[in-house]
């Protein structure tokens with residue numbers, strides 16, 4: 590079997606095309622959305638992701654506000670930029686690129702953000718809204734994964750989804766989305782401390798690998814015909830992305846997200862959805 594490709598690049602392009610029309614409508618009502626980003630440090634991967642987010646936003650007519658601080662920035666310097674973005678009316682939504690350098694209290698930074706401008710859906714208020722089933726911005730990677738599965742007709746209702754990883758941007762919030770009544774999946778949350786991970790993976794209709802461990806999910810761990818999504822963004826010595834899913838899984842799975850070109854572009858597209866929706870909400 591050769592898996593059908595869950596093409597995140599093409600799906601993201603379709604989402605961006607729809608958003609362009611909504612941005613034009615916002616502009617006609619006097620509001621140009623502006624996406625702010627705060628990048629702290631010089632991590633090459635983070636720099637690429639932030640550059641991609643601004644490239645995308647410019648493509649759909651959203652203004653860019655880029656803030657950068659060196660890796661040596663203090664908690665107070667980072668929080669000062671967050672306060673500035675909270676106050677700036679031209680910034681209608683923003684993100685703090687994660688991870689922040691070691692020694693910085695990430696939760697304190699996220700908590701300081703204006704929840705109405707939180708384009709990542711990672712502010713405690715917005716994560717709380719998700720738990721309570723109330724409307725609000727959804728975390729971009731989990732929602733991007735769901736949109737991709739829907740677009741390719743992968744059945745989520747009643748499916749057993751095994752999520753590997755417990756990071757705040759993907760693994761931790763994804764089960765919250767999948768177990769809503771509207772999605773109706775059953776989720777097993779695994780992580781690097783899970784005993785006999787292969788035995789659990791083999792039970793899955795859908796595998797989401799978000800542990801940051803290169804080639805963690807091997808062909809023999811996957812049930813033939815399962816859908817496999819790769820969130821891993823480790824890099825080899827040449828800076829090339831190495832995902833959490835072994836390339837041989839393509840020959841066993843029914844669907845697979847390429848990496849690059851799968852979940853990454855969907856994360857960026859969902860960020861723009863959150864920015865446009867926040868701007869629409871602000872106009873009432």
Ligand SMILES: Nc1nc2c(c(=O)[nH]1)N[C@@H](CN(C=O)c1ccc(C(=O)N[C@@H](CCC(=O)O)C(=O)O)cc1)CN2
Nearest residue numbers: 637638684685686687709729758849850851853854856
């Ligand atoms: N504030 C946030 N920080 C981080 C998030 C997040 O959702 N919000 N998620 C991850 C990384 N991430 C988002 O910033 C991200 C990862 C990958 C891509 C992407 O477009 N990848 C491309 C390849 C790009 C390359 O060549 O390196 C692809 O997959 O095709 C975008 C965003 C951690 N931090």
